[in-house]
Structure formats: C-alpha cells, structure tokens
Amino acid sequence: MSHADTVAEIRDLRVEIDGRAIVDGVDLQVLPGKVTALVGASGSGKTTTGLALLGEYPPGARVTGDVRLTEGGLVGYVPQHPAAVLNPARRVGALLHDIARPQARHLPRTERRTAARARVLQAMLDAQLPDAEALLRRHPHQLSGGQQQRVVLAQALLLGARVIVADEPTTGQDALTKSRIVDQLAAVAARGIAVVLLSHDLDVVQALADEVLVMRAGRVVESGPVERLWLSPRHEWTRRLLEAHDAAPREEASAGQPVLEVRNMTAVHDRTTVLRAPHLTLNSGECLAVVGRSGSGKTTLARCLAGLHRDHDGEVLLDGTALPHSLRHRSRAQLAAVQYVFQDARAAFDEHRPVVAQVARTAVRLRGAAEQAATDEALTTLARLGLTDDMAHRRPAELSGGELQRAALARALLAHPRVLICDEITSGLDTVTRRGILDLLAGLVRDRGGLSLVLITHDQETARLAHRVVVVDAGELVEQGSARWVLEAGTGLRT
C-alpha cells in the first residue's frame, strides 16, 4: 500500500547489533498531516525505528533495508527527555539562531539578522510558546519540562521539518500536561507535518494516532487504523497490551494495626512550607496511595517518612515510637523498617558492581546477615521477583528499566521492612512492564504478612492498587479515603 504522497518510507529495515536483530523487517509509511504511532514495550525496537528516519543508528549496528525521504525532506526529533538535547551552558536562543542563520543567507547582509530573528520568533509562536523574547534569553534549566519540550519542538518547526519523530512525549507527565502535549502534536499534524509517535501510553496513542503499528521484539506484529485496532485486535500481543491497559481495580482488604503514624507535620524547603500533614496513619498490611500532581508535595511526604527530608516539625511514629527526623540519627533497625524505592532505578544502582552484590548488601548492612546467607537470600528474592540467576549476576547497564526496578524492590525487601515506600516506580515503564510491577506489589502486600506499602504516584491506574488513597494538592492533604471512594467520587484528582 504505497502512497504517492508519502514523505518518508522505511522498507524492510533490519538493524543488528552483535548478530542480534533489534529491528527486523519493519515497513513504515509516513504521510503528511497524519500521526503514525509505534507502540510496544520498551526494547521492542520503537526508538531504533524512529531514529532510522533521522539516519541515526546505535553504534556498531549493521543496517539493511531502505529508508527514503522525499526531496529535501528534513526530519525533526523530540526525544523523551528534551532537557538532554538542550545545551545547559547556552541560552535557549543559541541553537535556534544557528538553525535560522543559514536560512537567511540569501538576503542582503544588512537584513539577515532581523530576518533570522523573525523566523526564530515565529517558530516559538508556532510551538505555542508565548513571551518568546524572554524565553530565548533563559537557560534550559530555567524552563519547565513542558517549555523545554516546546522549545525542542520549535527547533524542529524552524528547521522546516516535514516529519517529526516524538519519542515518548508524555511519559512521566501528569494528566493536565499530557492533554496539552496531545493538543500540541495534533496542532503540528494539522500544519501538514507528519508525526511519528513512539509511545507506550495507549491513552495518548488512541487520542492522537491515525495509523498504529504494534511492535514486539523488533517486528511489527499488527498495524492498522487506530479505531480498528482498538475494537478488534487481531494479534494476541495487541490484545494483551490493551488488556493490561484497562486492568480491573483491586478488592479492598481489612485494616490491621497502625504501623506508621504522622502527626502535625509541616515540611519546609528554604523556609517555604511545601507540605502540611496534620494526621496520617498507615496500617499493617495496608497499601496506601499518595496521589497528586507533580509539585504537590507528595514526594516530600515520602521523603519525610523515610528520613530523607528532615526540615519538618512533626512526628513520625513507628509502632508508637517517634523516629528521628534525619536518616543519620536512626538506628539500623529503624532504617531497615522503612525502605524507599526511587523512581529512577538506574541511578539507584552502582553501575560497576553486579546487581546481586548490591541487593545482598542491604541484608549485611541493616540486619547483620552473613555474606553467603545474604547472597542466597538475594538470589531467591530476585528469582521470586522474576530475575534469573544469570540476570542477577549482570551489571545494571545490562538490565532493562523494568528489570532494574524489580532489583530495586528486591534490595529494599532484603531489609525485611515494615513499610515500603515506592516513589513513582512505574512512571518510566511501558504498560506491560508496569502491569507486571503492579501485580508484583499487590502480591507482596498479600503474601508478606504485615508489609505496608506507600505508593507515591500521579497515575490513577497505579492508585487503584491501593486500599486507601490520600490526595495531596498544593501541599495540603485534601482527601483521604478508600481507593474506590476517592478515585471515583473524589474531587481532588480532577486535573
């Protein structure tokens, strides 16, 4: 089905690294003004396919097949982390002006500067960045995440790109930001630019895409218009992907004794109050979700509980005894009792040592376990969380994000904690991996009698796992209640 007006086309692309195919026999047609979505788990070859349109391949890759662009067809790229492609030492306007300058070269020398400037300002406007003059003078770190993304988009528009590859543009964003990004990309497509969307966020794909290609292990397993795919998926993998997306909420469980109690907490950052929590309890065997937008103070709450943020004047009681505010003053038993799993699992591991050694270390440090016993326990725990012996002996760089997050959970569990705090641990993961981690957490609460879970999240689907939900908004606990009640009737989550 070759169209006359395709702006870019991939035919039978195969990308191999060390004899292993990461993309295998992919065909892709990109049409002007249409959004083509590549969906699939992380590692399915979406990004490699997307970057192939830019003529970029992983180092050491063997490439066969055809990537063709129309005459003068420039391709723009909006990566998953826009901050990474913005130069931290230069003002935002620097690269934009460098892109615009050659475009004004045909003009007389005196007019070039003003013409280039005008083009830059127009591109900023097209990318829905008002107050462009001021923004151009800022450094990237002075922009919000959304503004950074729009600046990167403005670069692509200024370039005159006919195709824009957007890699996971909504990952880790709250609902409000997500809908803004969707509008933005729809506006880009409306200008006649082809958008290639690489995403595992099925809500966004459904809202935006015209064509969808479902990828698995480097191959396209199914493709078609989005409506057809959603209503009658033909391939078993597509069906699983869609099912994982609308999984059923958990049943409520009975509450046990309070393990952790917060009283009169007011947390400050540089003399600004960022969180007020007059009273909050966590019962034994309970799963509590703390939900709210980014910047609402939910992570501060978690960090206060764990002793990572000590600028607060309240009390955190563990089994009725007050915990010292700072981690440094807590005893080993107290440290072991409250464990924290971070959002970025990769940053939480030492890249030079095998994962199992780092996991076992917790038992040695916090419980005084013998080296060998600790390693054995680490291997069993890792195996139960789905990491084989072989994977456990690898270094962090050789594991995927989802696998590392499982290892991070195993590491926390080796302390035999009473309370496990999970800070956005699923937000960088694709739907299937996320479902796996969530099922794992549910299993932990069920099987490990007495383990309590605190889930920090902005994702309603994750929050459904909890027995109880606390909504944090602008530093205040605005609602507490059973998960069903808050998520369905509550007002706090409407964003």
Added chain:
Amino acid sequence: MTVGGLRSFVARRLLLGAAQTVAVVLLVFALTEALPGDAAVALAGDQPDPARIAAIREAMHLDRPWYERLGDWAAGLPQGDFGTSLTSGRPVGQYIADGFGPTLLLAALTLALLVPAGFGLGVLAARHEGRLVDRLVSSVTLAVYAVPEFALGVLLVTVLALKLAWLPPTAVGYGTDLLAHPAALVLPVLVLLSRPVCSLSRLVRAGMVDALASPYAAHARRYGVPGARVRYTHALPNALAPAAQQLARTVDWLLCGVIVVEALFVIPGLGTVLLNAVAERDVPVVQGLAVVFGVLTVVLNLGADVVAHRLTPRAAVAA
C-alpha cells in the same frame, strides 16, 4: 532572575571575599606574632644584648600591646601603607611595587601563550579522541607535566643557553626593565608555561570529549549546524568551567611567587623579594607580601567563581 541571580551571587561572593581578606590579614599577623623572637631580636643580630634589644623594641614600638600594633598595621593597609622594612628602612610598599613589574610581565606573557595553547591542544585532542593525534597530545602532556620546573629549567638552560648559546641563561644585569631584553624572557616563560599547558589542555580535552558526545551536541549536528560551530560555540562552553578554575589557580601561582623560576633565572620579581626578605628576617616585608598574595588569591578565585557561575548556570540553583 538571570541578571538578578548573577548580581546577588556576585554580591554574596564579594562579602565572602571581604571576610576572607580580613581573615588573611589576621592570620598573617597571628602567625608572625607566633614566631619565636621578634624583629628586634633579628635586628640585634650578632649583639643579642638585652638592653639593646629593649631599645630597638621601644624604637620600633614593639613594646606596645599586640592589639594596638595590629590596629596600626591594619589601618595602614587600605592606604597601601605596609610599614617599613627592617633591613633598609624603605617602605614595604616600595619593595612590592618594584617586584611586581617583572612578575606581572612574566605572568601576562605566560598567560597570553597559555590560553590559546592549552585550549587549542585540548580541543585538538578531543576532536581526534582515541586516535593518533589524541594519544600523542595526551602522552606528551602527561610526560611534560611530570617534570618539575627546576629540572626542566636547568635542562633548558644547559642545552639552549650554555651549549647552544642561543639565549641568555639568566636575566642578571637587566634590572627590572626586562621588556627591553626579550631574549632573556624566552626561557623563563617556557618553563612557566610547561606544566600549566599540560594540566589545562588535559582538562579541556576531558570536558570536550564529554561535551562532543553529549545529546545536545548530536542534536545541533542533526539540525545542520556546521562542525566547527558545534565544537566552539556549543561544546566548548560546557568544557570551560573546570578550565576556568584551573586557569585562576595558575594565574594565582604565577603572581604569588614563582620562586623557583625567578631564582633560577635571577629575575627580580615578587618571588625574589620574598626569598630575600625571608633570608634577612625582614618580617614587615614578609607580612606585606603575605597580605598581597592572600588578597590576590581571594580576588582571582572570586573571578573564577563568577566565570564558572556564568558557564554552568545550573550549578547556582543547587548552591
């Protein structure tokens, strides 16, 4: 907040610099006080007769309590009055002014060659990372860095001045007007240049290798920005911050007593003044020099911090 942020940062650093300067002045005074004996004992020299020492003490007002002397000395400093030399009776300020000329000349010349050479070599090596040019630059700079100045100085004098007689071995007889005899400056500048060039180029290379491999450099190339422009206007600013700090340390070193090199080539700069003052136990001169060196160090580091702040705007958020 860009301009306001920089301004308040500079204001904060200036206050800190002032506090550091006061601390230097107090420390220098305290350390000279702590020395066994005092200027009177040193001056009495061969005739340590207690009565004579007491007389000298009285004449020099050394018998007054320490806080009065500190007050007098410190009050004179802002007006450039560093006291008078014990051995010659000339004002200390005169000593410093005389020695500063040759030192400044050497430092300026060295710096003028150091910056292009250091950055040029660093960028060149980073551009050819892992290839012959890089390995050559990296190993030669490491080797040269490992040679101490006095050894290199002696070597160069032996070969270029004594054996080949291309250049004068020392600046003896030229006084402080060294600019009139450029040949006498070649060897000292070469020796001064040798190690800073190595450390600077290695730092720039490391920073540039990271910056050139960064996603933002790849992004600029992707959008058709020419290679040289990516290197110098997009990658280099990210490699500059550590280099700027290193440069400040080097300038500090150049201005505050390149004692070995000045002694080796007999250049009448600040290092020589310091060396002579120490040999003659001329405490006020040593004190004056210590204050000047301390203040220079504070000012140069302040400058380097402002430059680094400008180059790594993100760091200021955490600081």
